Amino acid sequence: xxxxxxxxxxxxxxxxxxxxxxxxxxxxxxxxxxxxxxxxxxxxxxxxxxxxxxxxxxxxxxxxxxxxxxxxxxxxxxxxxxxxxxxxxxxxxxxxxxxxxxxxxxxxxxxxxxxxxxxxxxxxxxxxxxxxxxxxxxxxxxxxxxxxxxxxxxxxxxxxxxxxxxxxxxxxxxxxxxxxxxxxxxxxxxxxxxxxxxxxxxxxxxxxxxxxxxxxxxxxxxxxxxxxxxxxxxxxxxxxxxxxxxxxxxxxxxxxxxxxxxxxxxxxxxxxx
Numbered sequence: 001x002x003x004x005x006x007x008x009x010x011x012x013x014x015x016x017x018x019x020x021x022x023x024x025x026x027x028x029x030x031x032x033x034x035x036x037x038x039x040x041x042x043x044x045x046x047x048x049x050x051x052x053x054x055x056x057x058x059x060x061x062x063x064x065x066x067x068x069x070x071x072x073x074x075x076x077x078x079x080x081x082x083x084x085x086x087x088x089x090x091x092x093x094x095x096x097x098x099x100x101x102x103x104x105x106x107x108x109x110x111x112x113x114x115x116x117x118x119x120x121x122x123x124x125x126x127x128x129x130x131x132x133x134x135x136x137x138x139x140x141x142x143x144x145x146x147x148x149x150x151x152x153x154x155x156x157x158x159x160x161x162x163x164x165x166x167x168x169x170x171x172x173x174x175x176x177x178x179x180x181x182x183x184x185x186x187x188x189x190x191x192x193x194x195x196x197x198x199x200x201x202x203x204x205x206x207x208x209x210x211x212x213x214x215x216x217x218x219x220x221x222x223x224x225x226x227x228x229x230x231x232x233x234x235x236x237x238x239x240x241x242x243x244x245x246x247x248x249x250x251x252x253x254x255x256x257x258x259x260x261x262x263x264x265x266x267x268x269x270x271x272x273x
Contacts, residue, residue, distance in 0.1 A: 025256065032249035050250040074251075077235035084146060084231060085214035088153040093207040095154075096161025097199075103162075104169045121156035122163075129156065130223035137224060145226035152224045153214045160213065161206035168202025205267070212262040216255070 035047040054074065103115060121129065133152045142148055176198070180190040196203075218233040225234055232255070239248050 028249050029253050029256070032246060032253045034246055034249075036246070050246045051254075053247060054250055054254075073230075074232075074235065077230050077232045080146060080229055081215050081232040084149050084153060085211050087150050088157055088214045089207050089211040091150075092154050092157040092161050092210045093203060096158045096206060096210075097165050097203050099158070100162050100165035100169060101195075104166060118159050118162050121159045124156075126217075126219035127223075130220040133220065134223045143226065144224055145229045148224045148226065149221055149229060149231065152220050153217065156220075157210040157214060160210055161203075164206035164209060165199060165202045168199045168205075172198050204265075208262050208265050212259050215262075216259060 031043075032050060033046050033048070034043055035049065036042050036044040099118070103111065108114075130152075133148075133155070136142075137144060137148050142151075172195075176194050177190055180194045185193070216233060217231075218237060221231050222234055222237065225231065230238075232251075236248060236251055
């Protein structure tokens with residue numbers, strides 16, 4: 001660059017951007033080890049007791065005060081989140097991959113309009129989609145519960161899988177499929193032995209992305225969840241109404257680590273050649 005001060009300005013801007021993005025996350029992780037039982041912003045001692053209390057282990061701090069009302073309720077929320085995420089990921093991956101293959105291979109008159117509709121659930125505000133789903137379920141007398149959450153998550157997770165798989169299809173060599181057909185392989189054998197292995201990294205990456213988004217979703221789930229179908233984000237939101245306590249920081253840190261691992265796997269399979 002001709003002006004060194006511009007280079008320094010861009011460097012400072014980049015550092016400030018990283019600071020404002022990651023500083024709050026770092027604070028949550030650090031203060032999840034704070035032993036102060038009341039005010040998390042007053043550092044007292046380093047402890048793992050908040051992590052132990054999450055799983056119902058007896059600790060000195062746990063005897064003084066307890067912010068997680070029931071470990072059973074927390075584990076039930078985790079179970080619901082895993083069940084919803086696993087089911088929606090399976091369905092969204094199958095449907096999203098099939099839609100990506102259909103749009104990639106076939107041309108029809110309303111194809112651009114159809115692709116635009118697939119992008120709508122991603123760009124639509126979560127609160128709007130949550131209210132729309134709630135009105136839909138109420139009008140059609142669908143009971144709010146795990147099934148309504150699964151249906152709601154599938155409405156937008158299919159779009160994420162569709163985009164990831166479509167990006168993988170855009171870089172695929174079509175001559176390999178043509179060679180398979182020339183050698184006498186049928187459509188199913190060609191898909192199983194040629195097409196699927198080529199797009200598998202995109203399929204796995206889209207599935208992992210859908211899984212982690214489903215696990216972390218709060219706004220849409222809050223509108224369409226029933227009484228006995230509380231997921232982990234909704235459970236944490238209920239705890240936050242009484243203030244940010246160290247146990248909440250510990251739960252958030254565990255979710256952060258889990259999300260980071262899943263997202264890393266998704267990026268790995270997404271970029272794998």
